[in-house]
Amino acid sequence: MAGILVFVEQRKSEIRNASLQALSEAKRQGGAVSAVLPGSGIGEAAAGLGAWGADKIYVADDPNLDLYSSDGYAEVVVKAVEQAQPSAIFFAGTAMGRDLAPTVAARLGVGAIPDAVGLELDGETFSVRRPVYSGKATTTADTAGNTPQIISLRPNVFAAEESAGAGEVVALDGLSLSIRAVVKELLEAEGGELDVAEADVIVAGGRGIKGPENFALIKSLADALGGAVGASRAAVDAGWIEHSHQVGQTGKVVSPSLYVAAGISGAIQHLAGMSSSKVIVAINKDPDAPIFKIADYGIVGDLFDVIPPMVDAIKAL
Amino acid sequence: MNCIVCMTSVPDTASVIKVGGDGKGIDGSGIKWIVSPYDEYALEEALQITEAKGGEVTVVTYGPDRAEAALRDCLARGAHQAVHILGGEATLGDSFTIAKVLAAAIKDREYDIVLCGFKGVGTDCGQVGQMLAGLLDLPHVVNVLELEVGDGSLTAGRDVEGGKEKLESPLPSLVTCQKGLNEPRYAALKGIMAAKKKPVEKIEVASLGVDEGAGGFYKVEKLELPPAKAAGTIIQGEDDAAAAAAELVKLLREEAKAI
Ligand SMILES: Cc1cc2nc3c(=O)[nH]c(=O)nc-3n(C[C@H](O)[C@H](O)[C@H](O)COP(=O)(O)OP(=O)(O)OC[C@H]3O[C@@H](n4cnc5c(N)ncnc54)[C@H](O)[C@@H]3O)c2cc1C
Numbered sequence: 001m002a003g004i005l006v007f008v009e010q011r012k013s014e015i016r017n018a019s020l021q022a023l024s025e026a027k028r029q030g031g032a033v034s035a036v037l038p039g040s041g042i043g044e045a046a047a048g049l050g051a052w053g054a055d056k057i058y059v060a061d062d063p064n065l066d067l068y069s070s071d072g073y074a075e076v077v078v079k080a081v082e083q084a085q086p087s088a089i090f091f092a093g094t095a096m097g098r099d100l101a102p103t104v105a106a107r108l109g110v111g112a113i114p115d116a117v118g119l120e121l122d123g124e125t126f127s128v129r130r131p132v133y134s135g136k137a138t139t140t141a142d143t144a145g146n147t148p149q150i151i152s153l154r155p156n157v158f159a160a161e162e163s164a165g166a167g168e169v170v171a172l173d174g175l176s177l178s179i180r181a182v183v184k185e186l187l188e189a190e191g192g193e194l195d196v197a198e199a200d201v202i203v204a205g206g207r208g209i210k211g212p213e214n215f216a217l218i219k220s221l222a223d224a225l226g227g228a229v230g231a232s233r234a235a236v237d238a239g240w241i242e243h244s245h246q247v248g249q250t251g252k253v254v255s256p257s258l259y260v261a262a263g264i265s266g267a268i269q270h271l272a273g274m275s276s277s278k279v280i281v282a283i284n285k286d287p288d289a290p291i292f293k294i295a296d297y298g299i300v301g302d303l304f305d306v307i308p309p310m311v312d313a314i315k316a317l
Numbered sequence: 318m319n320c321i322v323c324m325t326s327v328p329d330t331a332s333v334i335k336v337g338g339d340g341k342g343i344d345g346s347g348i349k350w351i352v353s354p355y356d357e358y359a360l361e362e363a364l365q366i367t368e369a370k371g372g373e374v375t376v377v378t379y380g381p382d383r384a385e386a387a388l389r390d391c392l393a394r395g396a397h398q399a400v401h402i403l404g405g406e407a408t409l410g411d412s413f414t415i416a417k418v419l420a421a422a423i424k425d426r427e428y429d430i431v432l433c434g435f436k437g438v439g440t441d442c443g444q445v446g447q448m449l450a451g452l453l454d455l456p457h458v459v460n461v462l463e464l465e466v467g468d469g470s471l472t473a474g475r476d477v478e479g480g481k482e483k484l485e486s487p488l489p490s491l492v493t494c495q496k497g498l499n500e501p502r503y504a505a506l507k508g509i510m511a512a513k514k515k516p517v518e519k520i521e522v523a524s525l526g527v528d529e530g531a532g533g534f535y536k537v538e539k540l541e542l543p544p545a546k547a548a549g550t551i552i553q554g555e556d557d558a559a560a561a562a563a564e565l566v567k568l569l570r571e572e573a574k575a576i
């Protein structure tokens with residue numbers, strides 16, 4: 001098949017893991033793999049992509065590309081597409097990738113398929129599996145013969161693995177950046193808090209934790225497991241924690257390796273956000289709570305009695 | 318300050334989804350269609366903008382006849398005008414075709430801001446807004462949690478992984494709205510009565526020069542329900558929570574290999 005171009009995302013020259021997953025998946029599909037990397041002062045980061053399977057790395061290194069803009073970054077990707085002539089473009093389904101993929105698609109006059117959890121190549125055509133109706137169903141679809149096929153990949157579904165690529169760096173010049181919506185400021189979360197959308201382990205608390213102060217208990221378990229803190233909408237609406245932690249139909253859709261739901265009943269809108277997690281653990285004092293129906297493991301009990309000894313047992317491992 | 322709100326109607330979020338006879342779409346029987354939850358934030362924001370600055374809110378939806386109920390709901394909440402582009406059953410999830418249709422219907426109207434939902438609940442795409450902005454040649458800001466509209470430009474705030482961004486964009490712009498931007502109002506009885514008398518402009522999709530039957534940009538092969546999950550291992554922890562916790566950690570380590 002013709003090649004796959006992968007949009008690679010960096011922040012402060014650090015390549016995001018979700019982009020390495022997308023590169024690795026492109027490589028596993030067999031054809032030539034190229035990467036496109038916009039940013040500022042990113043020469044070294046670009047050179048490193050050869051170790052992740054990229055044969056060619058199109059680099060746009062420009063101070064105006066230091067912070068993300070949909071206009072600036074889309075222009076870079078379109079330029080790389082002109083040169084690479086790929087049959088498909090992969091994006092990591094991060095906040096940036098989910099904004100950029102359809103923006104690029106409109107400029108190229110094609111469609112786009114978001115949130116892929118499975119890819120199958122038939123000749124030149126990708127059949128893309130993705131959850132719809134907030135995970136209540138799964139659909140398989142393709143781009144109806146339009147190319148390039150623009151696909152964004154859900155983070156943490158495809159494995160990142162190093163593999164050799166030719167690693168040739170090509171500078172993209174002749175860009176005429178016209179950036180209309182401009183990022184004026186980027187405030188980093190304190191302590192580089194891990195976001196649920198990127199976390200491999202999530203411990204989530206719901207109304208059953210009774211008050212905002214008890215998110216400390218949820219965090220102690222998350223910390224012991226090296227994971228992020230999630231929440232049900234009830235906990236968010238009560239003002240106990242910010243919406244950025246909410247998992248579910250009107251929150252984030254996540255699929256970590258391990259999801260622990262504590263004091264969460266398992267309403268259909270919550271399940272919509274986490275039912276595709278690999279291992280689900282429920283801690284709830286109501287044996288009839290619907291969360292137990294989709295849990296792989298569960299404890300019927302009081303979370304205030306269960307979580308502290310759990311933390312101790314994990315630390316003792 | 319004229320606002321255009323793009324609204325899609327979706328199955329009520331509590332709906333149980335069943336696969337329809339063709340194996341590609343859902344079985345619509347018994348489903349209540351509502352204003353997509355994120356589009357409620359878009360409508361509310363537009364109403365607040367026009368209340369503060371004057372101007373009109375026009376709600377545009379592209380969909381089959383059943384979409385009219387959600388459109389009336391928007392009128393009842395205070396939207397000034399409603400446009401119903403008839404069609405759309407075949408293009409569910411075909412974001413680019415939808416964006417083309419909306420662009421054709423919007424391009425000759427007067428507007429300062431176009432507001433969309435962050436994603437349609439159901440299609441779960443989060444694409445139509447960005448594509449529409451591209452087709453209308455507008456700058457866009459997705460996922461906004463804070464919005465301030467000034468003269469000639471807007472400032473917006475949003476969350477990104479591990480941080481927050483503040484953006485500025487010239488008007489006209491397109492924004493997509495995230496939960497937390499505002500508290501959507503419900504329709505009051507007076508609004509519901511008034512909405513019954515407000516006209517809905519109907520447009521046939523073919524008259525916009527978009528051929529729905531042309532294949533589009535997104536071909537669904539099949540729709541499936543997730544496989545039923547085997548029953549999990551449930552440990553009774555009411556009497557001895559510590560023992561239950563230890564057993565759970567052991568299972569997660571040795572059996573599930575999750576920690
Ligand atoms: C349009 C729409 C969108 C929505 N989107 C979302 C969404 O994105 N995410 C989301 O989560 N919800 C969403 N909801 C809300 C959803 O319907 C539920 O109301 C919500 O998930 C309930 O949160 P909860 O499980 O924390 O609270 P509850 O349902 O009140 O459950 C609390 C649970 O805690 C247990 N409990 C209490 N005390 C203890 C204890 N000491 N130890 C152990 N267990 C205890 C109880 O047995 C109970 O099961 C949405 C709803 C609508 C209508």
Ligand SMILES: Nc1ncnc2c1ncn2[C@@H]1O[C@H](COP(=O)(O)O)[C@@H](O)[C@H]1O
Pocket residue numbers: 323324325353355356359377378379380405410412415419432433434435436437438440441442443444445446
């Ligand atoms: N058929 C439609 N009619 C009007 N607006 C739509 C339609 N489909 C999507 N939109 C708008 O685009 C947003 C994103 O939809 P989607 O890309 O399907 O997730 C929605 O929240 C709406 O604001």
